[in-house]
Amino acid sequence: MIQIAVVTGASSGIGAATARRLAAEGFHVLAAARRPDRLTELVDGIRAAGGSATAVVCDVTSDESVAALAAEAVSLPGPVTLLVNNAGGARGLDPVESGSVDDWQWMYDVNVLGTLRVTQALLPALEESGAGTIVVISSTAGFTVYEGGGGYTAAKHAQTAMAGTLRLELCGRPVRVIEIDPGMVQTDEFSLVRFGGDAERAAAVYEGVAEPLLAEDIADCVAWCATRPHHVNVDRLVVRPLAQAAQHKVHRVR
Known part of the structure; x- marks a missing residue:
């Protein structure tokens, strides 16, 4: 029976690349994000490549939206064995x-509380599978x-603390917790969002760097960690x- 992998923030960047890669690894991917047009394009591409995927519009800052995501996940035929908490982002580069308090609030809501909501909602299904994996994309x-x-480092420190705490709390239960911390990754949107759409400032982040990491x-890394034997916890x-x-x-x- 096919296994279900849930990927948040799947409409672009690391999330979209992860959804495509996990589908290629044989998972049925439940791709979750706020933008339905991007999700439709992603899922259509996965299916055209012979993979299996479903799109769910989800805002990780909404209890109701996350509950609907969890309900969709458990309705699919197959165990929910993998959750990739990828939704997140940065706003601003101010001292x-x-x-901006609003920017700090947004970063905490999306990176930290979004990860909390989705993890809480899907943990019962992951545990019921008997071989669950939670991946937290921090930084x-x-x-x-x-x-x-x-603001961003505070949110990511909190996300890292949550992953470590969760691993301790789940010890003895069949769910492993994996944290992946990327450095400089060049994606289409991360720096654009950070700088409010200022393409020049966004491009300057990667200026002169011959080979920054890519979303792929x-x-x-996600696929490698998630496909290790379940007794191996990275x-x-x-x-x-x-x-x-x-x-x-x-x-x-230069």
Whole structure:
């Protein structure tokens, strides 16, 4: 029987790449995000490639929306064995003294409380499967701070803390918790959202970096972790491009 994988934030970037990769690995992917047109395009592409997928419009900041996602997941034929908490994002690059409270609130709501809602809603099904896996897509910002990143790093630190706590609390139950922490990943939307649609500022983030990570690189990490034998728990996988030795150490070709 086919296994069900739920991927949040699946309409673009890492989420879309992960949905495509997991479908290629044989999962039926329940792709969840807020934009129905993007989801339809994604699912159509997966099916055209011979994979299996369903689209569900979901806002992870809404209790009702997440409950509907969970109901859809358990209605599908097959056990829900994998949840990829990918929905998230950053807004702004302002110092703490002038940071927008609204931006900080949004980042906490999406990255932290969104992960909490979806995990709580799907945990019973994951446990019932007898071999559940929860993947949390956090960030190197979850353990390293940087100027202008106070709101985002605070949210990602909280997300990392939640993943570690959940792993302790689920010890002895058949659900493993895997945290994946990407460094510099070039996607179509992450930096655009962060800078309010300013394409020039978004492009400057990757300027001179010959080979930043791509969404497909992170999808590859998710697939590898999720397809290990179930007794193997990859607690934390930190992945950066070769050009990025640390948060503040990036080789740029001028």
